Amino acid sequence: MKLAAEAGYEHFALVVERVACNSFQDLYGLKTSSKSMKGLAERRGGYYFYDVLSVPWGLNMPSQLLKSCYAEGNPSTLYIKGVQFYFTFDLQEEGLSLMKRAADARYEPAVYTHAITQAIFLCDGQYFHGIPREWVKRIGKLVRYVKWGWGLWHFDEFFQNRALFISKFVLSFYRCQCATHVGRKCVCLWHLDMTKDDNIRERCFWIKEIDTFLRDFEPISVIRDTRTW
Secondary structure (H helix, E strand, C coil): HHHHHHHHHHHHHHHHHHHHHHHHHHHHHHCCHHHHHHHHHHHHHHHHHCCCCHHCCCCCCCCCHHHHHHHHHHHHHHHHHHHHHCCCCCHHHHHHHHHHHHHHHHHHHHHHHHHHHHHHCCCCCCCCCCCCCCHHHHHHHHHHHHCCCCCCCCCCHHHHHHHHHHHHHHHHHHCCCCCEEECCCCCCCCCCCEEEECCHHHHHHHHHHHHHHHCCCCCCCCCHHHHHC
């Protein structure tokens, strides 16, 4: 009986973990369904599995919940803190380390953002190797269009690297005839993602992806100051 009870507990614990990974809203629904489910959802270690980015950043998520998730090494909170440290507070070493920890945990937005950040700011493209294009397109859109809140800033080096990128790579992208040009109107950063079809060489693919990141990515609002976690 004891073994069966333990097996049942582990089964429900696994269910809670999967729900936490997929939907924060569903997790709250599960917590309200029974006392036992509430206990499983709030047990120590369970905070690791929550994806806090599944909740719109503008909602009033309790600070203590975010702190508890971060204390458990939750990948989504490592990622959030890493991005804010790097892109808003210019704490590059600490921010990159946090993003790397989240990427090592295979948190997809962190894998993408860490690879892009390494390429833009450290001229290191090694993290692009082996990442499928279709995966990049899907996760790239997710990362670039997350709305973190109000009061957004980029640190100065971001703008400097964007200008450097335009001067060094945009012209070579347009000059390369690796694919059919589609709706080409002007040689500029802001139109780059609409100028070639999918039959694009690897180098041009990543130039295009970095371009859209530099154009659309927003840092994390200081409404949620992760330095307090």
